[in-house]
Structures are given as C-alpha cells and as structure tokens.
Amino acid sequence: MTDRTSLKLNDERKHLFEQASQIVAGDPTDNPPRSDVIDAALTHLIESHQNIENARKKYPPQTIKDCANTSVLGLRYRTSIESKWR
Template sequence: MGSTKRTTIRLTDERHHLLDRAKDIIAASETDDPPNSVVIDAALTHLIESYENLDDARQELDPTTIQQFNTSVVGLRYRTSVESRWR
C-alpha cells in the first residue's frame, strides 16, 4: 500500500461559500449533507470531464458555439487549444 498524502484546506469565507453551493448541486435531497471530500471529488471529476468534452467538441463545432460553454476555469482560446484560466 502507498502512503496517503494529507492536505489541510484552509476554508476562507469564499471557499466555504463555494463548497456550500457545490454541496447543494450534488446533494441527493434537501436533507443530504455530503462531506467535503465528496464535493471536491465531484468538482475535480467535473473539471476533467469538461476539459475533455470541450477538447473533443472543438473538432466538430465552430468556435462561436464552443465559446458559449466556456467557464471562468476552462475555456476555448481560438479553435486550436483549450486553456485553464484558473492559474
């Protein structure tokens, strides 16, 4: 078995707000309160899938259509690349 890396995430007010909003999106019901680890896993999976979907779609759709699906994190820049705007 490999070692587990542990990271403490400091929850600023903004990060706490984002986690709460994300919990509302993935909660199975109004009374469901998924743990932060589940919310983070879902967000990371969504980021990767979104990136791959944009990258695949740019081969078939025109740039104007693709740009409608850009986000503040992942977006199409020109027709030939997908970039991350997060950092």
C-alpha cells in the same frame, strides 16, 4: 502539485463549498462530506475538458466558446483551452 492534508477555507471558499454541496447532495437534507464534493468537482472538470476537446472536432470555435466558456475553463478562439483557475 503538492500533497496537502488540509484546506484553508476563507469566506469565498466556504461559499463555493456550500454551492457545490447543494449540487452534489441527493436531496435538500443531504450534507455530503467535503471529500465527495471535491471528488465530484474534479471529475466534472476533467470530463468537461474532454467533452470540450471532443466537441471541437464537430463544431465551430464560436459555438464551443458560447456553450463552454466558464471562469475555470476558458476557450481561446481557434487556439486552445487553458485553465484560468489560479
């Protein structure tokens, strides 16, 4: 990973930021800075990965797949979790 100081925001990324900002916001009038939205998204991704790993010890693979499969974290049936993002 490289260190970058700016983000190029195409229409899709702007829309994703708007959606994520609504989730992070304390109320409808709150407008959190993008850095807070990014921090929240990264924390959620890391915690979700750990939660899925922990749940794999307790539940069958199909249950985990049905509950946790997203476009960012995918569960390969009976094998591993892999990132589909990028």
